[in-house]
Amino acid sequence: MGLILVGCGKMGGAMLEGWLDQGVPKDSIRIIERSGEHAQALRDTHDIIVADSLDDIEDGFPADVILLAVKPQMMDDAITKAVRFKDRATFVSVAAGKTISYYEQAIGTDARIIRVMPNTPAAVRRGISVACANDQVTDGMKDHCTKLLEAIGEVAWIDDEALMDPVTAVSGSGPAYVFYMTECLTQAGIKAGLPEKLATQLARATVAGAGELMRQSGTDADQLRINVTSPGGTTQAALEVLMAENGFAPMMDQAIYAAVQRSKELAG
Ligand SMILES: NC(=O)c1ccc[n+]([C@@H]2O[C@H](COP(=O)([O-])OP(=O)(O)OC[C@H]3O[C@@H](n4cnc5c(N)ncnc54)[C@H](OP(=O)(O)O)[C@@H]3O)[C@@H](O)[C@H]2O)c1
Numbered sequence: 732m733g734l735i736l737v738g739c740g741k742m743g744g745a746m747l748e749g750w751l752d753q754g755v756p757k758d759s760i761r762i763i764e765r766s767g768e769h770a771q772a773l774r775d776t777h778d779i780i781v782a783d784s785l786d787d788i789e790d791g792f793p794a795d796v797i798l799l800a801v802k803p804q805m806m807d808d809a810i811t812k813a814v815r816f817k818d819r820a821t822f823v824s825v826a827a828g829k830t831i832s833y834y835e836q837a838i839g840t841d842a843r844i845i846r847v848m849p850n851t852p853a854a855v856r857r858g859i860s861v862a863c864a865n866d867q868v869t870d871g872m873k874d875h876c877t878k879l880l881e882a883i884g885e886v887a888w889i890d891d892e893a894l895m896d897p898v899t900a901v902s903g904s905g906p907a908y909v910f911y912m913t914e915c916l917t918q919a920g921i922k923a924g925l926p927e928k929l930a931t932q933l934a935r936a937t938v939a940g941a942g943e944l945m946r947q948s949g950t951d952a953d954q955l956r957i958n959v960t961s962p963g964g965t966t967q968a969a970l971e972v973l974m975a976e977n978g979f980a981p982m983m984d985q986a987i988y989a990a991v992q993r994s995k996e997l998a999g
Pocket residue numbers: 737738739740741742743744763764765766769783800801802803805808809825826827848849850851852903
């Protein structure tokens with residue numbers, strides 16, 4: 732199957748690296764990247780065809796998937812040029828806040844659209860992408876897109892597009908919450924007397940290590956927490972603060988609520 736990647740920045744670039752590592756043939760890929768310097772760097776690094784506009788894609792190229800990875804505010808321009816491929820292509824968008832109906836209005840209600848919310852750990856292939864398709868997309872194409880998205884991590888599908896708002900709040904924005912928690916842990920360590928360098932190292936290694944343990948063990952988070960909590964010990968003393976009525980859980984509820992509201996506003 733042929734694939735056109737429109738926008739090869741942080742997210743598109745992570746996907747491209749993943750596809751090439753998976754062995755997707757280079758001649759089945761076309762990249763659209765409007766910055767000449769960046770386009771040349773991609774050609775030099777990957778020996779791949781990069782054009783600066785969809786208008787430059789040769790007639791006859793099998794555009795089975797057009798993966799749109801430009802910033803949401805750049806999407807109008809990108810989608811206008813993509814319309815000429817609508818008879819063959821499935822349009823896969825990773826742009827935050829751009830709904831399936833946005834693409835249907837721009838391309839046509841008979842267009843095949845998949846809306847995806849990835850997240851930043853995609854850069855190290857530990858992302859999670861949540862995908863939602865309109866009724867025009869075949870099961871075979873969903874399977875194909877699952878494989879493409881697995882190049883940057885795990886993949887989950889939803890049927891109800893309304894769930895994209897809480898998905899965005901939990902996994903799309905979620906890495907930032909974890910980074911902020913790491914910052915807070917660092918600062919609390921400094922206040923408890925640790926030198927800044929050591930506090931930073933401890934917080935970073937602890938968050939990364941706990942995440943990796945959760946991933947590799949497959950054990951639920953609550954069980955992993957119980958496993959490190961000895962009755963009457965130090966962890967329990969800290970958790971009694973974090974798990975108090977006014978502790979971490981209600982704050983997280985409020986944070987997710989705020990992100991869901993903002994996601995709805997951005998989607999219009
Ligand atoms: N980064 C993430 O972790 C993340 C997470 C979830 C969703 N997303 C979504 O992924 C999309 C891309 O984000 P990003 O962080 O990868 O952005 P980015 O690094 O800015 O990459 C976008 C790339 O697309 C290029 N571009 C812009 N308009 C174009 C056009 N009309 N044709 C071809 N190329 C064009 C940009 O070039 P110029 O620099 O010259 O404009 C840039 O190289 C966004 O819609 C975002 O919502 C990203």
